[in-house]
Amino acid sequence: MGVVIAALTKVLLVALVLPLAVSIMTWVERRGSGIIQMRLGPNRVGPFGVLQPVADGIQFFFKEDIVSPFVHKPTYLMAPAVAMMAAFIAFAVIPFGGTLTLTSGQQVKLVIADFDAGVLFLLAASSVGVYGVIMAGWSSNNKYAQLGGLRSSSQMISYELSFGLAVIAVAVLAGSLRPIAIVEAQAASWWYVVYMPVGALVLLISGFAETNRLPFDLPEAESELVAGYHTEYSSMKFALFFMAEYINMITSAALLVTLYLGGYSVPAFVSSSLGLEGNWLTFAQLIVFVLKVSFFMWLFVWVRWTLPRFRFDQLLQIGWKALIPLGFLNVIWAAVLVWLGWV
Amino acid sequence: MSEATTFCLIVSAVLFGIGTLGVLPRRSAITILMSIEIMLNAGNLALIAVSRVLPGQGGLGLVDGHVFVLFVLAIAAAEAAVGLAIVLALYRLKRSTDIEVLRLLRW
Amino acid sequence: MLPYLLLIPLAPLLGFVLVGVLGASGLLTDRWVHRIAVAASLAALVFSCAAVWEFSSGLDHLVPLAEEDPGRFLVQPDEGDSPARFSVTYAPWIPLGDTLLRGWSSTGERTASLTVGWTLSFDALTAIMLLVVAGVGTLIHVYSIGYMAGDPGYSRFFAYMNLFMAMMLTLVLGGNILVMFIGWEGVGLCSFLLISYYYDQVFDRESGLTCADAGRKAFITNRIGDMAFVLGGLLLLITFGTFDFYAISDAIDGSSEFWYASLLLTGVGLLLFIGATGKSAQIPLYVWLPDAMAGPTPVSALIHAATMVTAGVYMLARMSSLFWHAPGAMLVVAVVGCLTAVFAATMGMAQYDIKKALAYSTVSQLGYMFLGAGVGAFVAAIFHLVTHAFFKACLFLGSGSVILRAGHSNDMRLYGGLKKWMPVTYATFLISTLAIAGFPLMSGFMSKDEILARSLFSTRGHTLLWLFGTFGAVMTSFYMFRAVYMTFHGENRSPEWVRHQLKESPRVMTGVLAVLAAGALFVGFLGVPEGVSKLVGLGNVNWFEHQLHPVVAARGVVAAASHGEHGGQAGVDTHEDPAADSAYASALTADEATGHGEPQALEIDVIREGLVAHPTLGQEWALFGVGLGVFLAGLGLASWAYGNNMRRAAAMAGSLGFVRRLLHRKWFVDELYDKLVIGPFKALCRGADAIDRTVVDGAVNLAGILTEISGQVIKLFQTGVVRHYAVWLLAGTVLVLWIVMG
């Protein structure tokens, strides 16, 4: 029973922390864009505008929920839920810390599902996320939305390949698809970004594309498609899409950190010099993980407000003609590394 | 054989039948493709279910069925890619995906 | 040098590639063509000399090599009764793995792991052959510079010649049957290419054959022999589980009481001998050699007199241990050789084409070599091979010199009195003629009379063989002097335009002739027969025999005759041969050790092998006298008939018309073959063609018709609607499921 309670606790925690992180991210995004664009950004609600997300949330709740009469209603209603669900499920296999020892002596791993093919599970879950977009695009019965959905689906399929290739290279190096094992393997040697900087780059760029962030946000390109697949959505349904996107960002940042940047692991010399052990070490790992992910979240914001958007054909060209070959080369490089016994 | 395995096999059989029902009377080429996917899935289900109750080394479970399923997945992917490409080419030719209008390969 | 034996055949092969590729693409001037070709041949000669020199200085320094790498090197220094030998496997070639062997032996079926390698081997026999092939080959290359000058296919000719050298050296060096077979086929190929060198020219006006036809004839006739050779080799393989010469001879020698006179060895020996008859132009496969004269004369000298045609003799000597244990096969060899010697000599007497006369002479001399091999005088056979290489090459090249100046005519009736214009050619031709006719103390006398003596005195010889051989020798002397008289004596019968341009051949040709003539004069002293040396009071000074005997001696002979009989054999003494003696002694001790009181009947016969009845001094003198008599008889007959400007021969032609035609038309053997072999074969082909057209084609057409009909029916199912196909597919699936699963 203790196991079930622990699992439920972890699930609840993640389910609460992720939306919280999303609300923080909206603030960071808006303030960050302000800084980058030499303006103030939201600064009215609370000190430095920190309460702005709360205000946004209230606003979403009380906006009018418009459902166009021409939509295919069941699908239309399902779409945001699907997007949200996929985003949450994907996070289930991300380890965000080591093992916590409870007072009852029970060992709790700080990951919701410690799963043999965890990394693949994440890929699978994120690929299901496409359906949210597709369903939204198709059911809206609106040409902008439909085009947005089409673009989104093709973009996601394309970049899933390079995404998967970058993941496979890590699996080759670590000899496992279990995220915890990968983190442990990196803790034992060096971060894999040292061995395979190309792979990390491919994963980062594919992550941008998978989450439809600038410079790859073609599915919701305002200047061409109004708001893309969620043009017809308003109020809380729109908020769900919005949250799903940010959770996806967090997930892909967390994945990048887990696969290439040592995950939650604290370098041994740090932990030994600080005398960290037991639960303190676990807390330190949690903090390290959050810091690393935060850096990439900031990178997402930074890039979004810095780079222009690609054209759609350029986007597909980068995916198929640059990232996939690079990904293959990286896999071969990983195989060579293993063959030579350098890892 | 356990109840679960039997159930899975029967589900697989019925799913296969459903797939054939989709293949025969439907007119849309893409629907037919989807029905074929269902049939392939039924086969996969049977493979996985049976593979679990076959005696392996030191217990139940031979992983061979999984390997076959992997191959089926690969072939299904190939089939879908080629099939959809054919449907696309067809659509360009006839402005339709209706297989009723396709009677070109007659003697 | 020895580990690098590979270089010997590789040098001319490189020459072939260079001359062939660069020459064919027109990048080489003629000057460079012959420079490269001669250099390649010379390189082979130099390498050969180096290898022989190193071999003769003993193999002891190579023994560590063999210990270090026993799979690759096999070294056996000269000790006991086994000859010094050396073989090196450069690379594995055909890994056959475990092979099922069916020996006709007590061991029955067994498996052996077998890998055929690129093996080259070296012993005294190889050494002698190498020197002859490379030496004569190089000389003839040099001669060709003069003879072929200005020919449009200059580079082609030299490329083929180099390829031939490479192949012949491979044949000689080959350490197992397959490597030898490569050379064997390779020289056959080169022979074909060079016979057909003037492929578009008619060579025989009587039958209208072109040179290409002659080449084909040679090639096909050779194929028949090669077939037998391959079969013999395969039979050896499934019996002994190896292709390696040394391994085979060791296997045979090692268990002689079983193998001796067995049906298997006799069969193998006969098959190999048939192979040899193809290559060495013996009855019944000799017909190609006279036609092979279609090639350029240096080719005739090199391939069809000195080297390639002797390959059969070499192969027999190489397999001597097998033949020693197959007396039946040896008898066949001796008889066929003897018959060939006589038969070819008769035909040689009636030829007007100088090259054909020489060709029949070659066939005849090869017959003597086989006679020698057949009576167990392998050393004498090889010795005759060596001397023959010199004087016959010299004769052919002399004839080439004549042909070149006499308006490219081969007809001796159009020569006459040429000694006035061509003194060097005449002198060398005469020396070689004296040698072949058996002028005492010249090389031909030494070798041929040795063979004849052996055929008389060897335990495997017979008086009849000697009689026939001697008769053939008379004819040899006759037709050779006939050629000399017709060509060089009397009045010149050439056309006017030829007579005006008659002169001696260029230096490069006459020089070679002189060298070869010197060889014909002196090379005989390498192997002075024992009988001859005894006449002048010397012991056995036969250097050749001392070198070669260990290689071809009868070995593994279990000598255990009853003691009394051995002692009582009057006039029969063991040959002065340490090998045979020690074999005998060891067999005796073995016999005593095992306590066999009674020798087995089989072994009594075995002991006599390798033994020669030793003639008394009087008998030796008699033989010497007979040899001289033979020579004089031939000379006398020839000068009586042809010395007087051919008048007497012309007068006799009428009375001997039928015989002359018979001989000139070569006993009508070609016609006989036409009737007996080629005709029925063609009829068979026509029959097969008819059957193919009616029965086989009919069946095929019937299948087509049936297919069409069934197609017409089945096409009704092809509606073009996918759904219908799916229904049929599904129905079939259900049916199969119902049947299989029910």
Added chain:
Amino acid sequence: MDALLTPACCVALAAITAVEAKLYIAGIVALVSGLVVVMHRNSVIGALFLVLNLLSVAVMFALLDAYFMAVLQVLIYAGAIVVLIIFVLMLLNVGREPRGGPGLGVRLMALLLGLAMVFALVRAVRSFTPGSEDGGVLTEGYGTVSQLGEALFNQYFYPFEVVSLALVAAMAGAVLLAKRYLED
């Protein structure tokens, strides 16, 4: 906040139901969704139900201890193949299938054949007996990536290579077919 509650509900449900029960639920979902795929006139809805069908089959895989295959099923089928199908559907803007298909005869025959097929298969299932009924315990590490990899790269190495070749060929063929003009 129903989206947030769903996973929690799932976990709760998972805790209290037996494997068999979950299997039955997933199987019934698979059958019903499969029927909808076949019957629905709107191809896009059909495709979405196909996803449901595939996901429920994947759940069945997971319940049959084939976790890796379950993940692959979702990744490849749901993540790639059906997305491709929907993509083409949306590209061609295929709406509802027109009324009036093949005649009654074909439909009847299809039904008959389908039923015959199902009966044949069910009969085959009834007669199927695995090698050993008891033994009960699954082998160590059954269905894990490593075990599958061992089988794939030792016993099934050549089939694996052939399949990869087939995939490459299919990709080339698909690209060639889908190109608008061959000259490009």
